[in-house]
Amino acid sequence: QEGVTPNVIIYNMLLGGFCRCGEIERAKELFSRMSGKSFPPNAVTYCTMIDGCCKTGDLAEAFRLFDEMKLKGLVPDSFVYTTLVDGCCRWNDEERAISLFETNEKDCASTAAPFNAYINWVFKFGKTKLINRLMDGSFDRFSKHNDVTYNIMIDYLCKEGNVEAGKELLQKMKAANLMPSVVTYTSLLNGYEKTGRRSEMFAIFDEAIAAGIEPDNIMYSVIISAFLREGMTTKALVLVDEMIAKNAVVDGCKLSVSTCRALLSGFAKVGEMEAAEKVMENMVRLNYIPESSSVVELINESCISTNQSMEADAAP
Template identity: 35%
Template sequence: MARDFLRNMDSVDGFPPDVISYSTVIDGYCQAGELQKAYELFEEMGKKGLKPNKFTVNSIMGLLCRNGLAVEAERLLVQMVNQGIVPDSSVYTTLMNGFSKIGDLSAVYRMVNEMKDKGLTPDAVTYTSLICGFCRCGKMFEANRAFQEMLRKGLKPDHVTYTALIDGYCKDGRMHDAFQLHKEMLGVGLLPNVVTYTALADGLCKQGKLRKHRAGHEDHGGYEKNQMHQWTAI
């Protein structure tokens, strides 16, 4: 139906769809997980002489990366760079996410270096993606180093950053470090969510300490109701 709308713009209204029109529909397909339809429209754009923009490319790259196709996403980036599209930090962050999901940390490092070579400054989202990738691969030393660098640059971690680190430490059996970060998280005004507490609960369960920890925290002030349900339901 969306493709028919684009065609009708030309045949009925007399206004051929432009890059923005195509990019909007392509992004819709990407959000719906329709990779084939998104690619077909992407190719149709090229045949009509329309040059994709960064928004178009990032939408398709994001879908490729979510489906474990980071290598294909990088090929698309190379193709677009050859056509004169200048990638920004969000494009590289998307690729970093994709490569970290398939455990290719060497490619993640390569993306970081390419960013720096192009004069792009990693932002909080970029650092969070890098930290998530390290944590996902069990590289907690590297994750903490990136976290400390993030703080030194004055960038503010969010729920995702802290939860990734907490989850990584829990899986590594380093519960003291996990709870220290939990304390820091509260100290900067970020209230942990269910995902955060699930990570902590899983870590405690693996060490057989959940019951003891619950007994020591009968005063649940500041915990959201659904978060405490996560504790008591286990």
């Protein structure tokens, strides 16, 4: 109406708006109109449409556009491959996911993002044959690994109880000059805890601290719980004090409600009433409302501790 002639940029913006709103049919209609204009769809157009189709579950159309894009000489980038892999994972289309990665292996692994999306899906849904293939060497063929790649694999292996393989990947990660993070070490801690190997668990925690890792509330909770189960209350108390001291300055170490409750229960069960009361005080300071069961447990344990002390004093 204003006499402005739309161009491919304007069309792409409109397509993006339709796709973000889930109006994929309107996006398809606009896309077909573009093909008849003097400005054909470009790589951005195809990326936008493929993303929209994947989000709405129209994988058949997404892959048709993907093939059409390549036939027109447009080169799919990392975003396109990642979008297609994510789409297959979201809609549980195993056959397309495998076909995409195996027929476009070099392009899919050209950057870390598509490969990470692929292996995250492989491990999340326990695709045994594909996992074995990755672990038997195909993983090493891909040069585009990053810390996320290793963290996905280490976490899966540790959850499966295969901590040795996870530790081997940690060494490979270091050899590749990639920095293990608190996420990496927490996965290993959970793996050792799951397999009951607490001495090795404590060693890997010491290694993390020596490497300059700043524990977050999840790592603290895991290691403190392990110390409590081993009766190492002094070490647990030191870490609780450290955690509380960091609370004001390190967001990642903020005591969560679940962490406070776990610590409260753990200290109460081993009779460390002063530590349990300290946790309770911090829950109040952070405006957390302790569960009634936690309060009852604390009172019960306090009564038991008091009775034991009185009996000891009364003994001849």
